[in-house]
Amino acid sequence: MSLTLTAAEAAIILKVSKYTLYELVKRGEIPAHHIGRQLRIDPTILDRYLRGTLSLNNTPNALPTDTPELPLLRFIGSHDPVVELLFEFLKHAPAPVRSTISFKGSMDGLIALFRREAEISGAHLWDESSKDYNISFVKHVIPGESVCIVNLVQREQGFIVAPGNPLQLQSWKDITIEGLHMINRQKGSGTRLRLDAYLKSAKISPGRILGYEQEETTHSGVACLVASGQADVGLGVEAAAQRLGLGFIPLFKERYDLVCLGKTAKSPAWQQLLDVLRSPGFIQAIHQQKGYDTSLTGKIMQEAF
Numbered sequence: 001m002s003l004t005l006t007a008a009e010a011a012i013i014l015k016v017s018k019y020t021l022y023e024l025v026k027r028g029e030i031p032a033h034h035i036g037r038q039l040r041i042d043p044t045i046l047d048r049y050l051r052g053t054l055s056l057n058n059t060p061n062a063l064p065t066d067t068p069e070l071p072l073l074r075f076i077g078s079h080d081p082v083v084e085l086l087f088e089f090l091k092h093a094p095a096p097v098r099s100t101i102s103f104k105g106s107m108d109g110l111i112a113l114f115r116r117e118a119e120i121s122g123a124h125l126w127d128e129s130s131k132d133y134n135i136s137f138v139k140h141v142i143p144g145e146s147v148c149i150v151n152l153v154q155r156e157q158g159f160i161v162a163p164g165n166p167l168q169l170q171s172w173k174d175i176t177i178e179g180l181h182m183i184n185r186q187k188g189s190g191t192r193l194r195l196d197a198y199l200k201s202a203k204i205s206p207g208r209i210l211g212y213e214q215e216e217t218t219h220s221g222v223a224c225l226v227a228s229g230q231a232d233v234g235l236g237v238e239a240a241a242q243r244l245g246l247g248f249i250p251l252f253k254e255r256y257d258l259v260c261l262g263k264t265a266k267s268p269a270w271q272q273l274l275d276v277l278r279s280p281g282f283i284q285a286i287h288q289q290k291g292y293d294t295s296l297t298g299k300i301m302q303e304a305f
Contacts, residue, residue, distance in 0.1 A: 004033075004040035004084060008224045009244065013046060035084060035101050043243075071269040072098045077109025077122030078190055079218040080256055081239045082153050082286055089276045089285070097269045103218050105189035106134075110141040110259065119264045120273075122152065124190040124256040128197070133255040135302055146262025148304035150274065151255060153286060154293040157191065158250040160219075160226050160236045165247040167232060172198050172251060175209060175233070182211040183222050183231035191219075191235050194252070238291025248291070255296065262304035274298060 005013070010030075011021040024030045025039065030049055032041045073090075075083065087099050104112070109121035127136040138147050159169050167180065175182065185192040199206060206212045211231060216222045220243070222234035227244045241248040258277075264270050276282055278298035286292050 004035070004088070005043050005046065005243070006218075006220050006224075007039045007041070009220055010041045010046055012224055012227050012244065014050070035087065038101070040084075070096050070098045071267065072100075073120055073269055073273070074100045074102075074118045075120045075122065076102045076104055076112040076118035077120070077259075078106040078124055078256070079103035079220070080122065080152070080155065080237060081219070081243075081289060082155075082256075082292065083122055085285055086152070086273070086276065086282070089279075089282050090273060093272050093276055095268065095272055097272070105186055105192075105217070107137070107141070107188035110138060113259060113261060114142045114145075119260060119270075121259045122256060123259055124155075124254050126190070126194060126197075126254065134257050134259065138259060138302070142261075146265075146304045147302065148260050148262065148265035148270075148300065149257050149302040150277070151296040151299045151301055152258050152277070153297055154253060154255050154295070156238050156248075156250045156253055156291040157194070157235060158238065158248055158252070159233050160223050160241045161233050161247040161249065162226060162229075163245060163247055165249065169233060169249055171249075172202070176204060180210060181230075181232045182209055182214075183225045183234040184212055184215050185222070185235060186215045186217050189217075190254070194254075195235055239289040242290045250291075253293070257301055260304075265304040 007018050007021055011018045014021065025032045030041060031045055032039050034040065075087070083101065087101055090097060090099060106123035106125045109118065109123060112118040113121045123134045123137065125134050125137040130136050134149060138149065161167065161169055167177065216225065216234070219236035219240035222236045223240040223244050223246055225231040226234055226246055238248045238250070260270060283294050283297060286294055
């Protein structure tokens with residue numbers, strides 16, 4: 001199963017504005033569907049459109065209408081294309097579930113979990129003191145609660161750059177090259193926290209980085225701005241660079257976990273999600289994207305009590 005494209009990504013591939021893309025979808029010329037509130041387009045459909053071989057018979061099956069009695073899994077957390085892939089697989093699982101996805105960053109996701117605004121969050125928050133991911137942050141944001149943490153993937157993060165890496169960026173220190181225009185991630189995201197930690201350790205003022213105040217909420221958004229020439233570089237996952245044919249310079253490997261409260265961890269919907277997560281088909285689909293390590297995928301990092 002291929003990952004779906006956002007409206008911004010599809011517009012770049014077609015070399016049209018997002019408004020034009022929405023018009024094409026509205027007229028039925030390009031089939032699309034929604035994940036949560038976000039418009040999504042299958043890349044194979046886009047390829048057939050460009051080749052002139054797309055007909056309405058290629059339209060994917062419409063998403064089933066939300067049924068109130070079905071269990072609901074609301075995801076709020078950090079962006080990763082594999083999250084989208086997981087929920088695509090869930091749509092075809094034996095027991096139907098309703099789901100919504102909102103990418104808002106690791107910290108915002110944990111806060112949403114604490115406020116019961118989500119059943120599942122996604123986080124990749126590195127704690128320098130414990131030398132571990134997420135657990136200390138979960139204890140801080142959701143104190144005294146029964147919480148389950150399971151690994152989704154380990155992934156490479158690095159610089160997303162134009163094809164061929166024309167500026168020859170190689171390491172963190174290159175981020176201060178004069179004239180280099182960067183696109184940043186939003187405050188509260190694990191990627192932003194990692195960048196800020198580096199700047200602090202290297203005693204680099206954010207003011208030295210052109211574009212530091214310009215923010216995007218997803219890896220795909222960062223890749224789109226680099227692809228369109230609006231930025232020279234941004235931090236993101238390799239899969240986002242791969243999808244738009246961009247260059248990628250790896251900087252660090254990290255662990256991305258799914259987090260839920262103990263009540264959710266005991267639900268049939270969560271157990272089905274774990275079954276999908278550990279299935280050979282899902283693992284194989286992850287490996288169709290670059291930059292992922294599934295050696296911990298599906299492993300419980302912290303049991304709910």
